[in-house]
Amino acid sequence: MSGSQLWDDVDFYFSSHLTPDDEALQAALRDSEAAGLPHISVTATQGKFLQLLAQVQGARNILEIGTLGGYSTIWLGRALPADGRLISLEYDPKHADVATRNIARAGLDPIVEVRVGPALESLPKLADENPAPFDLVFIDADKSNNPHYVEWALRLTRAGSLIVLDNVVRGGRVVDSDSADPDVLGIRAAIELIAAHPRLTGTAVQTVGSKGYDGFALARVLG
Template identity: 40%
Template sequence: MASKITPESLDLWTRSDHYTNSFLIRPDPVLDAVVQNTMDKGVEHEIAVSPAQGKFLHLILLSIGAKRVLEVGSLGGYSAIWMARALPDDGEVVTLELNELHAEVIAENVKTAGLSSKVKVIVGPAHEAMLAMQPEPLAPFDFVFIDADKESATKYFIEAKRLLRKGGVIIVDNVGQGWPVDPSNTESGIEGARELLRYIKDDTEVEATVIHTVGAKGFDGFLYAISK
């Protein structure tokens, strides 16, 4: 579990992350201001995606020509900004956020980034919001990023499929956080990840894989699924 990750290994992964980022991620005063505002408002930016992960999401959206994105859980809007930047002028990120303070910070940060026209925040329980959504025949979601409570991952995934276009992508974050994912780890979030894996095993509507990662955020992983 998390105790198996030594300070030495975490330091190594963090230094490696920072080194590669120094070549591939340009300095960004806007994102720096977003991070600072998030922390100043008392929101735990430490659990947001890392710069490398943010750019990874950005590159996926560019590679699939995404126009509409659904985000389940946004914290301070850091990931939403990375994704909104990848969309065309008429693109949209719909982000679902339970916490009202977080939603206020998202709005502030998105405004700082000049992306208010591209990001729509819906406040309240994410699963309820998803159930109330209907797939748009002419503009279904191209991409869904699930980064909310892990215990509900399967529920979010099922609704994400319903709202996604054929060939669209779903990424579920933190599938592997708290290493290992196998039954020896009894943490509730990890059991949520195992429940999702059991569900997808017999799901004929998607093809999926899990990729484990190391970096500034420690040992983690994400599930990548494509709608068939």
């Protein structure tokens, strides 16, 4: 059995026991595929991990940067109380349209808002609204801008908030200090920012599974 097949099998084992079939989530994946969206959503086990993080955090306000088809948004939205709020930023209007329908089907439209446009334009507007601090920020957008997203996350959070960055390993390419890949450069800059920033403490975890070899970084905002 190949390594990748084994990863798939292990993912299936865990998801079949720990993340049972859910029509709203399955429909979100089906509709995203039918609309031609890229196959880059989190897995079911990763989505459940994000949901548990938000629940352990006691999150009432969540910011997501990168909506895609709304699959991860649904996982995160379900962690919120009835009076919670999730704002998700999506660059592509087509993706946002698919996500909005998927979120509504899941019954989360009263507490989830998808905002369309470049995140680096949406974030200053969001800051101008002086929202309640976000308890958790999930960053899963264009990796080249990750350091900018981390800086904005710091402005929009509080002491104790969590910042999660997805896809930080890139199949191991993150260790290539000579890389000219904008995504790798953005990830490395974000990791170095987290390491050096006096208001952040963090770690990173490598993962394997049906999405291949990758990983995530997790940072906590200090006082």
